[in-house]
Amino acid sequence: MKRFLLMAAIVSAPFSVTAQTINPVVAQVVDTHILPRFQSLADSSANLAMAAQNECSQTSLSLREAYSHSFDAWVSASHLRFGPTEVDDRAFALAFWPDSRGVTPKSLNALITNEDPVVASVETYGDVSIAARGFYALEFLLFDETLTELGNTDYRCTLIQTLTADIASTSAAILTDWQENYVQTLLQPTPEGKYRSEDEVLQELFKALTAGLQFTSETRLGRPLGTFDRPRPRRAEAWRSMRSSHHVSLSLKALGDLSDILAQSDPALARRIKSSNQKTLGLLEKLADPTFSSVATPQKHLKVEVIQQSIDATRAIIGTELGPTLGVAAGFNSLDGD
Numbered sequence: 001m002k003r004f005l006l007m008a009a010i011v012s013a014p015f016s017v018t019a020q021t022i023n024p025v026v027a028q029v030v031d032t033h034i035l036p037r038f039q040s041l042a043d044s045s046a047n048l049a050m051a052a053q054n055e056c057s058q059t060s061l062s063l064r065e066a067y068s069h070s071f072d073a074w075v076s077a078s079h080l081r082f083g084p085t086e087v088d089d090r091a092f093a094l095a096f097w098p099d100s101r102g103v104t105p106k107s108l109n110a111l112i113t114n115e116d117p118v119v120a121s122v123e124t125y126g127d128v129s130i131a132a133r134g135f136y137a138l139e140f141l142l143f144d145e146t147l148t149e150l151g152n153t154d155y156r157c158t159l160i161q162t163l164t165a166d167i168a169s170t171s172a173a174i175l176t177d178w179q180e181n182y183v184q185t186l187l188q189p190t191p192e193g194k195y196r197s198e199d200e201v202l203q204e205l206f207k208a209l210t211a212g213l214q215f216t217s218e219t220r221l222g223r224p225l226g227t228f229d230r231p232r233p234r235r236a237e238a239w240r241s242m243r244s245s246h247h248v249s250l251s252l253k254a255l256g257d258l259s260d261i262l263a264q265s266d267p268a269l270a271r272r273i274k275s276s277n278q279k280t281l282g283l284l285e286k287l288a289d290p291t292f293s294s295v296a297t298p299q300k301h302l303k304v305e306v307i308q309q310s311i312d313a314t315r316a317i318i319g320t321e322l323g324p325t326l327g328v329a330a331g332f333n334s335l336d337g338d
Contacts, residue, residue: 022187023198028261029205030183037077037254038084038175044070045164045171052164056157058141058148063160064241067142070167071135071243075250079212079258082204083185084177090170094134097237098223105140105147107132111159112151119155119162122169134170136238138163143240202262203328209258210318216251217311220244224292225304231295239291245284252281252311259318266325273317280310 044066051066074094077085085091096104107129111119118124131137140147141160150156186204189195195204219237224244226232236244256277263270284307287300294300323329 023201025261025264026186026198026201026205029258030186033258033261034077034080035178035183037073037080038171038178041070041073041077042168042171042175044073045168049161049164049168052161056160058143058156058160064142067135067138068241068243070171071139071238072246072250074135074171075247076254079208079215079251079255081211082208083182084174087173087177089130090174092130092134093170094167095136096131096134097136098219098235099131099136103129103131104137105144108137108140108147108159109150112147112155115152115155119159122162122165125162125166133163133166135167138167139238139241199327202326205258205262206323206326206328209255209262209322210315212251212255212258213311213315213318216248216255217308217315220248220251221292221304221308221311224295225301225308226295228298228301231301233291233293233295236292239293242290244291245287245289248307249281249284252277252284259322262326263322266321269317269321269325273314273322276310276314276317280307280314283307283310 048063048066048070051060051063055063057063078091078095081091110116111128111132116128118128125133138160141156141163142148148156185194186201189197189201195201224231224233224236224239226235233239237247238244256274259273259277260270263273283303287294287303287307289300289304292304295304
């Protein structure tokens with residue numbers, strides 16, 4: 001089914017375009033890496049919205065399980081921050097984090113306390129602060145000790161149902177844009193298009209890989225690490241639902257899949273990248289700390305630093321060897337600052 005989506009896109013292309021003109025590496029990334037991830041996100045988010053309609057209690061095991069599956073799907077696709085995920089700030093609507101000013105709990109608190117009628121429909125909910133949308137807002141509603149008890153129970157139920165429906169709607173829109181538009185944008189670069197050449201497409205994919213590793217190193221690990229003298233475990237991602245380490249693992253596995261495809265023309269290089277990535281995953285598993293709370297102790301702080309350094313070692317191999325192999329550079333990304 002997933003391969004059919006790509007083949008249908010190729011068949012529907014202009015007659016002058018043939019399979020021979022499509023870069024096979026790009027086609028493989030689209031067919032086996034991108035489309036399956038956004039299909040999984042759309043499917044699991046639809047299931048999440050349905051679970052909330054069936055049972056909206058924050059203690060519902062079925063709702064929490066659906067949240068977990070859908071959040072997994074997002075994290076596994078979250079490095080693909082270009083094209084449809086960036087339209088209308090969809091990626092932020094699904095995942096507003098890091099939230100250094102605590103805007104998400106404040107926004108949710110205001111909605112619940114005032115019983116704001118904006119939660120009546122998905123259409124009106126799109127007008128709320130982006131911090132009150134997506135998976136991190138849902139985490140607060142399901143796991144935060146204060147918000148799970150705040151205000152009227154029926155209102156919180158409606159809020160959860162509308163928020164999950166909003167997640168499903170956003171996820172479906174991303175998938176539709178990929179299937180109907182952006183697949184062709186990647187497969188058929190044109191002088192007048194978003195990508196003027198295959199090299200520009202490869203650079204976009206390479207940038208997704210390097211920026212994904214950078215975000216995992218500097219943000220997913222860097223935030224809870226803080227400094228040796230002042231660790232910040234409560235700045236870890238999704239610690240309330242005990243997903244912090246799991247997100248690092250999901251991200252590394254997804255990025256490993258992408259690097260496998262991009263490095264396939266150099267098997268020795270592909271093996272070095274995979275070995276480096278597997279080393280990091282092994283260190284993470286050995287740490288056995290779901291929320292990185294152990295960074296508060298000097299010994300475990302050093303162990304998390306070693307994991308971060310291991311990711312950076314993989315980044316170095318990719319930057320110095322895979323980039324030249326593909327004939328591209330990472331380029332500027334939003335994590336680089338001004």
